Amino acid sequence: MRMRTYGQYCSVARALDVLGDRWTLLIVRELLLRGPSRYTDLRAGLPGIATNLLAERLRELERAGVLARRDAPPPVATALFELTERGQQLRSVLDALGRWGVPLMAEPAEHLQFRSHWLSYPVELFLLDREAQRPPETIELRTGGEPVCVQVAAGEVRVLHHAVERPHAVLSGTPQQVLGLLSGQLELEHARAEGLVYEGEERLLARVLGHRAPVSAGPRREGEPAAGDAVQVQ
Amino acid sequence: MRMRTYGQYCSVARALDVLGDRWTLLIVRELLLRGPSRYTDLRAGLPGIATNLLAERLRELERAGVLARRDAPPPVATALFELTERGQQLRSVLDALGRWGVPLMAEPAEHLQFRSHWLSYPVELFLLDREAQRPPETIELRTGGEPVCVQVAAGEVRVLHHAVERPHAVLSGTPQQVLGLLSGQLELEHARAEGLVYEGEERLLARVLGHRAPVSAGPRREGEPAAGDAVQVQ
DNA sequence: CAGCATCCGCTTTGATACTG
DNA sequence: CAGTATCAAAGCGGATGCTG
Numbered sequence: 001m002r003m004r005t006y007g008q009y010c011s012v013a014r015a016l017d018v019l020g021d022r023w024t025l026l027i028v029r030e031l032l033l034r035g036p037s038r039y040t041d042l043r044a045g046l047p048g049i050a051t052n053l054l055a056e057r058l059r060e061l062e063r064a065g066v067l068a069r070r071d072a073p074p075p076v077a078t079a080l081f082e083l084t085e086r087g088q089q090l091r092s093v094l095d096a097l098g099r100w101g102v103p104l105m106a107e108p109a110e111h112l113q114f115r116s117h118w119l120s121y122p123v124e125l126f127l128l129d130r131e132a133q134r135p136p137e138t139i140e141l142r143t144g145g146e147p148v149c150v151q152v153a154a155g156e157v158r159v160l161h162h163a164v165e166r167p168h169a170v171l172s173g174t175p176q177q178v179l180g181l182l183s184g185q186l187e188l189e190h191a192r193a194e195g196l197v198y199e200g201e202e203r204l205l206a207r208v209l210g211h212r213a214p215v216s217a218g219p220r221r222e223g224e225p226a227a228g229d230a231v232q233v234q
Numbered sequence: 235m236r237m238r239t240y241g242q243y244c245s246v247a248r249a250l251d252v253l254g255d256r257w258t259l260l261i262v263r264e265l266l267l268r269g270p271s272r273y274t275d276l277r278a279g280l281p282g283i284a285t286n287l288l289a290e291r292l293r294e295l296e297r298a299g300v301l302a303r304r305d306a307p308p309p310v311a312t313a314l315f316e317l318t319e320r321g322q323q324l325r326s327v328l329d330a331l332g333r334w335g336v337p338l339m340a341e342p343a344e345h346l347q348f349r350s351h352w353l354s355y356p357v358e359l360f361l362l363d364r365e366a367q368r369p370p371e372t373i374e375l376r377t378g379g380e381p382v383c384v385q386v387a388a389g390e391v392r393v394l395h396h397a398v399e400r401p402h403a404v405l406s407g408t409p410q411q412v413l414g415l416l417s418g419q420l421e422l423e424h425a426r427a428e429g430l431v432y433e434g435e436e437r438l439l440a441r442v443l444g445h446r447a448p449v450s451a452g453p454r455r456e457g458e459p460a461a462g463d464a465v466q467v468q
Numbered sequence: 469c470a471g472c473a474t475c476c477g478c479t480t481t482g483a484t485a486c487t488g
Numbered sequence: 489c490a491g492t493a494t495c496a497a498a499g500c501g502g503a504t505g506c507t508g
Contacts, residue, residue: 004479007282009346009409011355012263012328015335022254022481029246039490048241050482055491078489092330094246100327101249112243121245175243238498256500273471284501289472312470 003060018064019090023049024057025097028083028090031067033120034161036082038072047113066090099125105179114175116145119182120159123150126183127157127208137204140167143175152208169200184209237294252298253324257283258291259331262317262324265301267354268395270316272306281347300324333359339413348409350375350382353416354393357384360417361391361442371438374401377409386442403434418443 004021006013019025023046030045031037037045043054058081061067066087070080083090098121105122119141129152136153140163149160149167171178173196180186181196188198188205198205238255240247253259257280264279265271271279277288292315295301300321304314317324332355339356353375363386370387374397383394383401405412407430414420415430422432422439432439 006260007346008260008352009339009343009348010263010352011332011335011339013260013335014338014341015331016259018338019331020254020256020259025250025254026240026242026247029244043490048482050484051491052483052493053481089334093327093334096327096330097249097253098245100323101245101247101252104248104252105243105245107248109243112241114243118242118244274469277471282501284503285471286473286502287500 015093018066019093021057021060023053024061025090025094027054027057027061028066028087029094031081031083031087032091032094033117036070036080038078038080042081045115045117047115061087094121095125098122102183105176105183106185109174109176114143114145116141116143116148116175117159117161119143119148119175119179120161122179122183123159124157126210127152128210129153129155129157129208130210131207134207137168137207138164139169139171139200139204139208140164141178142170142172143178150208152204157208167200169198169204172197172199182209249327252295252300253327255291255294257287258295259324259328261288261291261295262300262321263328265315265317265321266325266328267351270304270314272312272314276315279349279351281349295321328355329359332356336417339410339417340419343408343410348377348379350377350379350409351393351395353377353382353409353413354395356413356417357393358391360444361386362444363387363389363391363442364444365441368441371402371441372398373403373405373434373438373442374398375412376404376406377412384442386438391442401434403432403438406431406433416443 003017005017008014019028026046026049027042030042034041034045039054039058042058043049043051046054058067058069062069065084067081067083070082072078072080102122127150132155136151138152139150141148141150146161147163149162149164151158151160151164171181173181173191173194177186177191177194177196181188181191188196188202192198237251239251242248253262260280260283261276264276268275268279273288273292276292277283277285280288292301292303296303299318301315301317304316306312306314336356361384366389370385372386373384375382375384380395381397383396383398385392385394385398405415407415407425407428411420411425411428411430415422415425422430422436426432
């Protein structure tokens, strides 16, 4: 049970010594998106992982100070896994990876697993509230599994992992259609022709669809290419 | 030779399908730090990699559009590997990983390999030119292997992977001492007591040592802890 | 020498079955 | 629910050999 290391005195290599094993960063993704979670909920959000691997990774991440095991309050009394402060700081890593991966989402997705809470990534990265003075509004996203809800309020966009009473709009379609629309790669007219259904005021969609940042690039740096590059999908 | 995938329709998972194999992100690190490189130079910057793995990873990254193979101009006429635009966009991922890994650099480093060009990460992440109106100046860093040179000019800090004629100052010590000083975790007085040698005006050091950002955290986000947290080193 | 390919023993992963 | 245990298959690390 020795820990495998690259053996390099470099901060990237040291970070990968902790995070580079298979499944590890996806476990962090789950904890970032869902907050403190039970073992079984983690498994549900990580289709394909072997249970022994999940257990081992959780042990390693606990040892590394990335997450902590906590006993849930009395009524449930089951163990919860949650990120430590150090673990929360991995958000910037996951954000960067998630941005870089968006162009890959244009590939065919038929044989891929999907969980609707994964939509939090594109949504919170690409949507913004362009009319902060308006009252709060919500859009329900239906992509096949559990619905999630985009909450727009006071300049902030958040994703709730459950339905709300009376959403102001409902967006239904395949994950690819919903993601294409929300990331700005697909126009509403075009998406509708493909079968996506949007029920609600178009104004509300315009409120959040800011075309805030180019989909294919990370944070801007001098010397890097401008927006609008061809999206390469291998 | 099938490609292994997580099988998840999530942009983080898709990114890791391309980047998640062992050594892959370190190869990208080398290409980001050194620019177009020969196979042999990549090997030298990746101590510990098996040569067949390097060849295989290069092939995979080429297929994924992250890097390209190019023939060097006539005099040398050897193959060069260089990042594509898509590959350059991984800088934000590597930056985030490198920042997150900095606290891990406080661990004992005796048995770790070191290459001085790896210092580019901490240096370009943590130093800044606080006196942009002053003429350009250079600091040579000597950590045992090849020296590298910090160039401060017109508000920018760059690292050159070779010596320069007459540096304005020279900083010599173990990688840990030099990194500790430059990242703001170690004060000059204290570092000197440990054996670090700085020859040059202290003013020049103050020009770049901005304590620009807290070492242990990534880009600030609301709800995240403030600077100055205890640095946890497992 | 640069740039790989092949072979082999070991480790990690994946799938499934089982347990308190 | 929250994991262990078991075992086959794939991946990795190290050594060595081949080719222009």
